[in-house]
Structure formats: structure tokens, C-alpha cells
Amino acid sequence: MKNRIVTISREFGSGGRTIGKKLAEELGIPCYDNELLQKIAQESGFDENYVREAGEYASGGYLSAAFSRRASGPSNADYLWKIQYDLISELAQKGPCVIVGRCADYILRDKADCLRVFIHADLKFRAHRIVEVYGEREQSPEQRIKDKDKRRAAYHRFYTDMKWGHAQNYDLTLNSGTLGIERCVQIIKSLY
Amino acid sequence: MKNRIVTISREFGSGGRTIGKKLAEELGIPCYDNELLQKIAQESGFDENYVREAGEYASGGYLSAAFSRRASGPSNADYLWKIQYDLISELAQKGPCVIVGRCADYILRDKADCLRVFIHADLKFRAHRIVEVYGEREQSPEQRIKDKDKRRAAYHRFYTDMKWGHAQNYDLTLNSGTLGIERCVQIIKSLY
Numbered sequence: 408m409k410n411r412i413v414t415i416s417r418e419f420g421s422g423g424r425t426i427g428k429k430l431a432e433e434l435g436i437p438c439y440d441n442e443l444l445q446k447i448a449q450e451s452g453f454d455e456n457y458v459r460e461a462g463e464y465a466s467g468g469y470l471s472a473a474f475s476r477r478a479s480g481p482s483n484a485d486y487l488w489k490i491q492y493d494l495i496s497e498l499a500q501k502g503p504c505v506i507v508g509r510c511a512d513y514i515l516r517d518k519a520d521c522l523r524v525f526i527h528a529d530l531k532f533r534a535h536r537i538v539e540v541y542g543e544r545e546q547s548p549e550q551r552i553k554d555k556d557k558r559r560a561a562y563h564r565f566y567t568d569m570k571w572g573h574a575q576n577y578d579l580t581l582n583s584g585t586l587g588i589e590r591c592v593q594i595i596k597s598l599y
Numbered sequence: 600m601k602n603r604i605v606t607i608s609r610e611f612g613s614g615g616r617t618i619g620k621k622l623a624e625e626l627g628i629p630c631y632d633n634e635l636l637q638k639i640a641q642e643s644g645f646d647e648n649y650v651r652e653a654g655e656y657a658s659g660g661y662l663s664a665a666f667s668r669r670a671s672g673p674s675n676a677d678y679l680w681k682i683q684y685d686l687i688s689e690l691a692q693k694g695p696c697v698i699v700g701r702c703a704d705y706i707l708r709d710k711a712d713c714l715r716v717f718i719h720a721d722l723k724f725r726a727h728r729i730v731e732v733y734g735e736r737e738q739s740p741e742q743r744i745k746d747k748d749k750r751r752a753a754y755h756r757f758y759t760d761m762k763w764g765h766a767q768n769y770d771l772t773l774n775s776g777t778l779g780i781e782r783c784v785q786i787i788k789s790l791y
Contacts, residue, residue, distance in 0.1 A: 525766050572766045574717050578774045579786075580766035586790065594771075594786055598778065 411503045411520045413595060414511040416563075416571070419555035420533030420540075420548075422583045422591075423526035424507050429592045431505040434599060439498060440507040443491075450490045453483070461487050488566055508559075512576065513567035524595055525577045528584030603695045603712045605787060606703040608755075608763070611747035612725030612732075612740075614775045614783075615718035616699050621784045623697040626791060631690060632699040635683075642682045645675070653679050680758055700751075704768065705759035716787055717769045720776030 413430065417423020424440055431438030448455040461484050495514045498504060499521070506515075512523040528536075534548035544551060560571040569576050579598070581591045605622065609615020616632055623630030640647040653676050687706045690696060691713070698707075704715040720728075726740035736743060752763040761768050771790070773783045 527767050574764045574766045574769070574772035575719050577766070577772070578777045580769070580772040582770045585770045590790070594789070597786070597789070598782070 412499050412511075412515060413505045413522045413524060413599065414515060415505065415507045415524050415526060416510075416512055416577070417508070417526040418528065418533065418572070419552050419559065420537040421526045421528040422536060422588045426526055426583065426588055426591050426595070427505045427507040429588075430595050430599075433592065433596055434503070434505075436503045436505065438505040438507065443494065443498075443506065443509060446494055447487060447490050450494065451487055453487070458487060510563055510567055513563075513569055522579075522595070522598060523577045525572060525574075525580040526583050526591065527572065527580065528582055532584035604691050604703075604707060605697045605714045605716060605791065606707060607697065607699045607716050607718060608702075608704055608769070609700065609718040610720065610725065610764070611744050611751065612729040613718045613720040614728060614780045618718055618775065618780055618783050618787070619697045619699040621780075622787055622791075625784065625788055626695070626697075628695045628697065630697040630699065635686065635690075635698065635701060638686055639679060639682050642686065643679055645679070650679060702755055702759055705755075705761055714771075714787070714790055715769045717764060717766075717772040718775050718783060719764065719772065720774055724776035 413427070415423050415427045417426075427440065428438050444455055444458055447453075448458045451458065453461075491509055492514050495506060495509065495511050496518060498506065499515050499518060512521070515521045516523075530549060530552060533552050537548050537551060546554070563569065563571040572580075574580055579594070581594065583591050586594075605619070607615050607619045609618075619632065620630050636647055636650055639645075640650045643650065645653075683701055684706050687698060687701065687703050688710060690698065691707050691710060704713070704717075707713045708715075722741060722744060725744050729740050729743060738746070755761065755763040764772075766772055771786070773786065775783050778786075
């Protein structure tokens with residue numbers, strides 16, 4: 408199997424982004440994460456922070472659209488989805504890379520040699536990790552995680568109709584809490 | 600991480616049993632699959648075939664029990680569950696091994712150093728494989744798979760309250776259809 412692209416979906420705080428970056432570094436290929444955000448912002452004319460929120464932590468754009476059955480036509484989130492879809496498809500055409508998040512697993516499902524990975528860990532591991540990586544916030548780490556995960560899952564479900572975190576959607580899923588971040592990198596690397 | 604026990608849950612036809620057997624062979628440790636069935640049959644006094652059906656392909660014992668809220672007390676399936684629970688706990692105490700199916704992932708969740716694996720593959724791969732391994736039957740291979748999976752998931756759900764096939768329940772899940780049986784064996788082996 409020739410896996411030119413690795414897509415990494417991840418639970419918030421599981422270290423999926425770190426795994427993607429290390430993997431790309433070791434393989435000597437680009438990792439698209441924040442770069443993707445910047446590109447979508449450039450294409451759309453929206454602010455980068457707005458794009459970030461819309462894709463992961465929207466104030467309810469696609470959710471309210473879902474509830475209203477999109478009576479009012481395409482939303483900003485739909486517009487961003489289209490740009491994101493085209494950008495990810497283009498990147499996958501250009502060459503080998505790692506793409507973190509942004510439903511790339513779904514977008515590339517038929518288009519590229521693609522290894523689809525999902526990273527998760529238990530709440531305790533992730534709570535500890537997000538305080539380390541992102542610092543303390545007013546909201547408790549557990550609440551931040553539940554909130555983020557819920558929105559990521561809802562976004563993924565709305566645009567892909569796939570169940571987020573269902574083993575059947577991926578080539579492999581890894582528990583970074585029990586296996587460790589470094590070992591996750593090595594397993595994926597061995598499959599590339 | 601010291602993983603003395605490997606539990607393998609699997610979709611019907613995905614090659615999970617084959618992976619378990621090869622893995623145990625390469626690691627030089629026992630693999631409990633049919634042996635477990637025989638032990639449960641001995642302990643319970645039930646016929647081996649009945650035990651097999653009750654755990655995987657029951658005619659509705661636990662399902663009807665679920666619907667009737669077990670108004671009539673413990674069923675045969677409950678009795679077998681208890682024996683299975685105790686046997687698997689004992690085996691895990693005895694020494695390193697691979698255990699295929701039988702909710703061992705759940706039974707050992709707090710009791711042993713346990714690497715919990717789930718093997719799956721798409722319908723086409725599995726349909727092809729079950730005809731190769733088990734031969735043609737009156738029912739179409741796709742129907743056989745859907746039927747078996749549905750019952751396995753219901754059994755698992757009833758006795759463990761865990762969602763079968765949810766990445767979060769496992770240390771790793773592998774798609775044997777895209778990765779290949781041999782590669783699955785090697786990945787698990789590298790984690791042992």
C-alpha cells in the first residue's frame with residue numbers, strides 16, 4: 408500500500424497535532440494544520456480566528472443551520488467548507504503530506520492514497536495535557552474538553568455524515584494515553 | 600507499558616481470529632478462542648455448540664431478556680456470562696496470552712496489563728474472506744456478516760454497556776482490509 412497522505416483526526420488534548428508534526432518531521436514531508444487555516448483565511452477573506460472558530464468551535468453557525476434545516480441558504484460555515492474541501496483536495500494532489508483535522512479523512516476518502524488515523528485518550532490524560540500545553544483557563548479542563556469534542560463531532564457529523572471516533576471510519580485508531588505519543592508516531596511511520 | 604494480555608475483538612470475517620493465532624504463535628504464548636469455548640462448555644455442562652451460539656449468535660436469549668427487563672430472573676446466557684467472566688479472569692492471572700472475543704476487553708479492563716485491540720474491515724473484504732474461510736452458505740455473505748455483527752454488538756452492549764467498535768474502548772483499532780492481516784500482526788507484536 409502506498410500511503411502518500413496521512414490524515415489525523417483527534418480528540419481535543421490527545422496530542423494528535425503533536426503526533427502529526429513529529430511524524431511529518433521524521434518523514435520529511437509537510438504537515439498542514441495552522442498553515443491550512445491561514446490558506447482558508449486568505450481564500451475566503453475571513454479572519455484566521457474566525458475560520459478556526461467556524462471549523463471547530465463555532466458559536467452555532469452550522470448547528471443552528473442544522474436545526475433550521477438551512478432554510479436561509481448556505482451559511483458562512485458552508486462557504487468555508489467549500490473552500491476547505493477544494494484546498495485539501497489540491498494539497499493532496501500536490502504531494503505527500505500530513506493533514507491534521509478539518510475532516511480531511513472524509514474529503515480525501517476516494518481521492519488519494521490516504522492513511523486515515525484517529526487519536527484519542529481518556530479524559531484524565533487529556534485534562535492534564537491541555538493544562539500543560541494551553542495553560543489554565545477559567546473553564547475547567549474537563550469542561551473545555553467536553554465542549555470542544557462535542558463541537559468537533561457535531562461539525563464532522565454535519566458535513567460528512569460519518570460518526571466521529573467510530574473505528575470503522577479509519578485505517579487505525581490509537582490511544583495516545585496508554586500507548587504514548589512517541590509510540591503512536593512510530594506505528595504510523597511504520598505504515599507509511 | 601507491560602502488556603501481558605492481548606484481547607482481540609473483531610467484526611465477523613475481518614480476520615481477527617487469524618491475527619490472534621499468528622500473534623500468539625510469534626510471541627510463543629497461548630491463544631484462547633475455541634479452547635475458551637470448550638472450557639466454558641465443561642464448566643457449565645452445556646454443549647459446546649450451544650455455548651458458541653449463546654455468546655455470538657443466540658436465538659434471542661439475552662435480547663428477549665433485555666426486552667422483558669429480565670422479569671424472569673437470570674437466563675442461560677447470564678449463567679454462561681458468569682462462567683465466562685470467571686474463566687477469563689483466571690486465565691489472565693495465570694500468564695501472558697491472547698484472548699479472542701468473549702468480551703475479554705471488558706472483563707479484564709481493570710484486572711490485568713491488557714492491550715485491547717479491535718479488528719475491522721469493510722463489507723467487501725469480509726464477504727470475500729468468509730466465503731474463502733467458511734465456504735458458501737444459503738444466506739449471502741453480506742447478510743451473514745450483518746447478522747453476526749448485529750448480534751455480537753448487541754451481546755457486547757448488553758453485558759458491558761460499552762459501544763462495540765468505538766475507538767475510545769480500545770488501545771488500538773486496525774482495519775485489516777486496508778492494512779493487511781500480516782501487518783496487523785506486526786503492529787500488535789511491536790506493542791507487546
